[in-house]
Amino acid sequence: MDSVQRHTIAVMVDNEAGVLARVIGLFSGRGYNIESLTVAEVNDAAHLSRITLVTSGTAMVIEQIKAQLGRLVPIHKVSDLTLEGPHVARELALIKVAGVGEKRVESLRIADIFRARVVDSTISSFVFEMTGSTEKIEAFIALMKPLGLVDVSRTGLVAIGRGPDPL
Amino acid sequence: MSIQQSIDPAVKAPTMSGAEMVLKALVDQGVDVVFGYPGGAVLPIYDALFQQNHIRHILVRHEQGAVHAAEGYARSTGKVGVVLVTSGPGATNAVTGLTDALMDSIPIVCLTGQVATHLIGNDAFQECDTTGITRPCTKHNWLVKDVDRLARTIHEAFYIARSGRPGPVLVDLPKDIQVAQGTYEGPQNIVHKTYRPRTKGDGDKIAAAAELMAKAKKPIFYTGGGVINSGPRASELLRTLAHATGFPVTSTLMGLGAFPASDKQWLGMLGMHGTWEANHAMHDCDVMVNIGARFDDRITGRLNAFSPNSTKIHIDIDPSSINKTVRVDLGIVGDVASVLEDLLAAWKAGGYSANRGALDSWWQQIDQWRARDSLHYAPSSTIIKPQYAIQRLYELTKDRETFITTEVGQHQMWAAQFYRFDQPNHWMTSGGLGTMGYGLPAAIGVQLGHPEKLVVDIAGEASILMNIQELGTAAQFRLPVKVFILNNEYMGMVRQWQELQFGGRYSQSYSESLPDFVKLAEAFGCVGLRATKVSELDDVIREMISIDRPVMVDVAVDKSENCFPMVPSGAAHNEMILAGHSDGDPQPQVSDEGKAMV
Numbered sequence: 144m145d146s147v148q149r150h151t152i153a154v155m156v157d158n159e160a161g162v163l164a165r166v167i168g169l170f171s172g173r174g175y176n177i178e179s180l181t182v183a184e185v186n187d188a189a190h191l192s193r194i195t196l197v198t199s200g201t202a203m204v205i206e207q208i209k210a211q212l213g214r215l216v217p218i219h220k221v222s223d224l225t226l227e228g229p230h231v232a233r234e235l236a237l238i239k240v241a242g243v244g245e246k247r248v249e250s251l252r253i254a255d256i257f258r259a260r261v262v263d264s265t266i267s268s269f270v271f272e273m274t275g276s277t278e279k280i281e282a283f284i285a286l287m288k289p290l291g292l293v294d295v296s297r298t299g300l301v302a303i304g305r306g307p308d309p310l
Numbered sequence: 311m312s313i314q315q316s317i318d319p320a321v322k323a324p325t326m327s328g329a330e331m332v333l334k335a336l337v338d339q340g341v342d343v344v345f346g347y348p349g350g351a352v353l354p355i356y357d358a359l360f361q362q363n364h365i366r367h368i369l370v371r372h373e374q375g376a377v378h379a380a381e382g383y384a385r386s387t388g389k390v391g392v393v394l395v396t397s398g399p400g401a402t403n404a405v406t407g408l409t410d411a412l413m414d415s416i417p418i419v420c421l422t423g424q425v426a427t428h429l430i431g432n433d434a435f436q437e438c439d440t441t442g443i444t445r446p447c448t449k450h451n452w453l454v455k456d457v458d459r460l461a462r463t464i465h466e467a468f469y470i471a472r473s474g475r476p477g478p479v480l481v482d483l484p485k486d487i488q489v490a491q492g493t494y495e496g497p498q499n500i501v502h503k504t505y506r507p508r509t510k511g512d513g514d515k516i517a518a519a520a521e522l523m524a525k526a527k528k529p530i531f532y533t534g535g536g537v538i539n540s541g542p543r544a545s546e547l548l549r550t551l552a553h554a555t556g557f558p559v560t561s562t563l564m565g566l567g568a569f570p571a572s573d574k575q576w577l578g579m580l581g582m583h584g585t586w587e588a589n590h591a592m593h594d595c596d597v598m599v600n601i602g603a604r605f606d607d608r609i610t611g612r613l614n615a616f617s618p619n620s621t622k623i624h625i626d627i628d629p630s631s632i633n634k635t636v637r638v639d640l641g642i643v644g645d646v647a648s649v650l651e652d653l654l655a656a657w658k659a660g661g662y663s664a665n666r667g668a669l670d671s672w673w674q675q676i677d678q679w680r681a682r683d684s685l686h687y688a689p690s691s692t693i694i695k696p697q698y699a700i701q702r703l704y705e706l707t708k709d710r711e712t713f714i715t716t717e718v719g720q721h722q723m724w725a726a727q728f729y730r731f732d733q734p735n736h737w738m739t740s741g742g743l744g745t746m747g748y749g750l751p752a753a754i755g756v757q758l759g760h761p762e763k764l765v766v767d768i769a770g771e772a773s774i775l776m777n778i779q780e781l782g783t784a785a786q787f788r789l790p791v792k793v794f795i796l797n798n799e800y801m802g803m804v805r806q807w808q809e810l811q812f813g814g815r816y817s818q819s820y821s822e823s824l825p826d827f828v829k830l831a832e833a834f835g836c837v838g839l840r841a842t843k844v845s846e847l848d849d850v851i852r853e854m855i856s857i858d859r860p861v862m863v864d865v866a867v868d869k870s871e872n873c874f875p876m877v878p879s880g881a882a883h884n885e886m887i888l889a890g891h892s893d894g895d896p897q898p899q900v901s902d903e904g905k906a907m908v
């Protein structure tokens with residue numbers, strides 16, 4: 144049987160009304176997973192937005208997802224970064240930890256090891272900002288749990304191919 | 311705006327209202343008929359319509375009817391069908407038709423009125439989120455917010471509807487855009503930014519397909535609606551290829567007519583109500599060439615038992631159809647006509663010929679399956695068998711060009727099994743969505759595309775009531791469509807499933823309180839006829855054909871007849887139930903898993 148794999152897919156779309164709804168509707172309508180989705184305009188002259196999608200499924204499902212995305216009219220290009228070779232993938236997370244005393248000091252020490260920055264601080268809380276791979280962010284969040292983790296906000300993954308060529 | 315532009319009249323493009331632009335764009339797209347229904351949000355367009363005489367407007371009686379009529383028109387002519395409806399309820403009433411067209415890949419442009427742009431989002435009178443509601447049931451849709459983009463959007467809409475895998479598109483037109491003045495843009499220079507479907511198949515893969523075909527011992531062509539959508543040339547090429555190879559041909563419900571039913575190589579339809587020979591040949595083949603079909607669940611039966619030992623080649627214009635449900639060995643993305651052209655060339659260039667010896671024994675095997683005569687039914691001299699009624703309809707109409715539409719149910723399957731189609735575009739049925747109420751409006755659309763031809767809707771007494779109001783349309787526009795009702799006083803297909811899967815508990819499937827169809831036809835200004843005895847049938851059919859007006863015929867048929875063969879849901883392709891459970895084979899039972907399937 145086919146095993147389920149996680150894929151990072153980059154999609155260039157016309158930045159027109161409803162395009163995100165089309166992509167999301169496709170996933171919900173056909174029962175595909177979305178683990179994360181990010182979108183922003185990346186070329187204002189050509190009104191192009193780039194969507195980075197993390198999804199999982201068997202090889203056959205991933206192939207379907209790409210073919211179905213390719214069928215949407217305002218889509219320029221669908222690239223499976225996971226298949227197409229080396230790429231860099233990053234997330235940004237804001238992580239709020241509340242606490243005093245030893246726990247507070249410990250959270251700061253770990254943040255330092257993870258190269259998370261303090262972007263807000265009160266006498267009883269920190270907000271850390273960190274970028275990195277999903278695994279790194281998850282590891283950091285796990286460590287913060289016993290130290291007073293109260294809130295997390297994450298962007299989801301953005302990704303880009305390595306080397307000189309564009310998508 | 312530069313001064314130059316504003317003062318030089320020669321450079322200035324024509325200015326007109328949005329409503330006038332709609333009409334001009336339709337004319338420039340070669341549209342001659344629009345199916346529609348007016349309302350507040352499209353009044354400016356209806357006013358523009360009133361003041362021109364290039365485009366004929368067919369006033370339907372329900373917006374669902376407008377879309378099905380446009381589908382019938384499109385499928386029988388190869389052109390794009392056009393629909394015009396108002397906002398809110400007009401748009402929501404069109405949703406079933408749009409979904410139907412999406413499932414069956416029928417090119418439709420649906421224009422909907424919308425409340426004025428400044429009111430959108432305010433729950434204004436007859437406002438609904440039309441583009442939101444129709445996003446999943448159109449190939450694409452647009453909300454026009456700038457009158458200067460209106461004409462361009464309509465041209466784009468036609469392009470998207472008809473190219474690649476065809477489908478319905480929708481353009482939502484706020485009322486203020488319809489009255490605003492703007493510049494008209496013609497269809498000439500519209501190049502779509504992103505949508506350029508591939509039509510030419512990969513040469514290497516086509517060569518590989520030819521080689522596989524030449525090596526095949528038990529080949530089959532499994533054809534579908536894509537052959538019809540590709541145009542008449544595709545059907546011709548299919549015939550040439552079939553004759554060049556000598557391979558057997560079967561087809562889905564949607565593909566009937568692409569290959570002649572009168573041809574020796576024709577196995578009949580395959581799938582849930584397909585013939586014994588078609589389904590067994592699919593199951594046992596060693597090379598399957600799928601041409602424009604999509605491995606729909608009505609075709610495959612239980613997926614893990616589907617044609618287990620074949621090498622599968624799949625030709626489809628839609629890349630997402632390939633490897634969707636069935637893994638294939640060779641997927642060729644392209645337009646059927648173009649790929650078949652290249653495949654024939656590759657077949658000749660390779661100097662290939664079929665493996666004669668193997669093919670002969672394959673045909674012997676097929677002939678044994680054929681000998682089962684799986685469409686056999688017990689004839690009767692006292693009661694009209696529904697299959698017999700269709701056979702008589704075929705015999706009495708086969709010498710003239712006849713177009714058949716259907717509703718949904720047993721009568722639809724019997725029509726597919728017993729009416730014999732030799733030409734593409736002459737069979738219009740709701741395949742993917744299975745929409746009761748499709749047939750009458752579709753027949754109206756067909757009749758408009760083919761004014762002098764005989765158009766018959768083979769109907770069930772339950773289905774016909776779903777869009778019966780369209781008899782008014784037929785009467786108003788003097789469209790001599792024929793409605794041929796196989797009246798079994800049951801939602802027969804529902805009754806059949808209840809008999810086979812639910813212990814004969816006929817929950818809500820009896821057609822209670824039926825109208826008198828003869829009087830009903832007359833009430834609409836049409837002609838009503840009735841046949842209750844076998845001896846009356848031929849005369850009634852002849853009379854129906856001879857009347858140059860819309861006619862509805864109520865044929866009282868056997869109430870308990872079931873449609874066979876049948877692959878019960880959840881069963882494998884080669885596990886079919888046949889009529890008259892007499893001969894030795896044990897009949898397959900429906901599993902609980904099967905009951906969970908539609």
Ligand SMILES: Cc1ncc(C[n+]2csc(CCOP(=O)(O)OP(=O)(O)O)c2C)c(N)n1
Nearest residue numbers: 719720721746770771772773800801802803
């Ligand atoms: C709009 C719609 N509602 C419900 C169904 C489910 N359905 C399929 S066939 C059928 C019965 C059709 O009865 P009739 O038109 O009399 O045809 P018969 O099967 O008796 O030939 C029903 C209810 C459907 N296909 N379409």
Ligand SMILES: [Mg+2]
Nearest residue numbers: 770771800802
């Ligand atoms: Mg019935």
